[in-house]
Amino acid sequence: MPKFSLFSIRASLLYLVIGGSVGGIMLVSKAIGVWPWIWYWRTAHIHAMLVGWLLNLIFGVAFWILPRLDAHGWRGSPWLVWSASGLLQAALAVLVWASIWPWSAAIAIASSLECLAAIAIAWHCWPRLQPLIIEPRPAKTSKLD
Amino acid sequence: MPTLARYYIRTAFVWLVLAFAIGIAMLTSQLWALKTNPLAALQIVFYHALMVGWVTQLIVGVAIWLFPVHSREQPRGNENVAWAAYATFNLGLGLRSIVEPLLQWAPSGLVKWAIVGAACLQVAALWLILLMLWPRVKAKVSKAK
Ligand code: HEM
Numbered sequence: 299m300p301k302f303s304l305f306s307i308r309a310s311l312l313y314l315v316i317g318g319s320v321g322g323i324m325l326v327s328k329a330i331g332v333w334p335w336i337w338y339w340r341t342a343h344i345h346a347m348l349v350g351w352l353l354n355l356i357f358g359v360a361f362w363i364l365p366r367l368d369a370h371g372w373r374g375s376p377w378l379v380w381s382a383s384g385l386l387q388a389a390l391a392v393l394v395w396a397s398i399w400p401w402s403a404a405i406a407i408a409s410s411l412e413c414l415a416a417i418a419i420a421w422h423c424w425p426r427l428q429p430l431i432i433e434p435r436p437a438k439t440s441k442l443d
Numbered sequence: 444m445p446t447l448a449r450y451y452i453r454t455a456f457v458w459l460v461l462a463f464a465i466g467i468a469m470l471t472s473q474l475w476a477l478k479t480n481p482l483a484a485l486q487i488v489f490y491h492a493l494m495v496g497w498v499t500q501l502i503v504g505v506a507i508w509l510f511p512v513h514s515r516e517q518p519r520g521n522e523n524v525a526w527a528a529y530a531t532f533n534l535g536l537g538l539r540s541i542v543e544p545l546l547q548w549a550p551s552g553l554v555k556w557a558i559v560g561a562a563c564l565q566v567a568a569l570w571l572i573l574l575m576l577w578p579r580v581k582a583k584v585s586k587a588k
Pocket of ligand 1: 318319320321322323324325328340343344347348351352486487490491494495498499562565566569
């Protein structure tokens with residue numbers, strides 16, 4: 299697995315457990331009325347799950363497994379996927395921050411960052427979405443040639 | 444496909460069908476033009492049946508099947524952890540799907556503590572999934588025996 303996929307898939311697993319644990323605390327709070335402040339984290343839970351868990355995982359697996367660009371296994375320049383990931387983590391940081399300390403511009407900033415992340419990952423994946431190119435085997439050369 | 448992955452993926456399909464059934468019930472109930480719709484209490488159950496029971500469980504099942512193997516001797520790592528994750532995941536989500544709406548329909552002490560139990564099971568499942576998948580997110584691929 300390439301370095302970017304290691305990073306992105308591990309990040310997605312961390313988002314799953316941390317975001318899910320926040321969800322667990324919300325559920326306990328809902329049932330027995332403890333820790334009411336946890337409800338400020340509701341939006342953070344939703345974004346950690348839908349963006350942190352699912353999108354990081356998708357980015358990591360896509361980079362790892364989509365058809366390669368040449369016979370040497372070249373996956374394309376990794377800077378685009380790293381930028382996509384950086385933009386995604388920045389968007390999540392803004393959203394988590396804003397769900398704790400509400401801030402009106404947060405949604406606009408985070409969605410713009412997510413939109414740029416989408417453009418970057420699409421740009422990377424586009425040329426890799428192609429049918430497998432099966433190169434013809436070089437013809438066997440006979441001794442008479 | 445390993446038995447473990449088949450269990451995860453088949454159960455994910457069961458949750459997909461349940462989610463659709465809940466969705467259909469909620470949509471149909473809107474036709475009754477009731478003042479307060481009791482089935483509105485199922486909204487959170489619907490979301491989690493879809494995103495946790497179906498999407499997340501399907502992803503984990505496919506990851507168990509296709510991620511790089513853990514080692515030649517134990518290709519999927521410690522399978523007891525994976526089975527424990529499977530049991531807590533589905534028991535937690537199943538219990539929650541029953542008792543969370545009951546908090547609105549017929550709240551009681553038992554219901555409240557059942558929700559706390561479901562939250563603990565769900566969070567435990569996610570940590571077990573992390574424990575199971577983390578070592579399989581790795582650069583070097585060892586072949587299964
Ligand atoms: C341990 C697992 C989880 C727990 C305990 C949990 C708990 C919760 C709770 C308590 C809420 C707020 C419900 C309310 O407003 O009354 C919520 C909302 C939500 N969660 Fe989770 N969650 C979990 C996992 C997930 C996952 C894996 C996803 C998606 C991949 C997810 C997506 C959502 C969404 C979309 C909402 C918003 C629902 C709405 O607006 O009605 N959750 N969750």
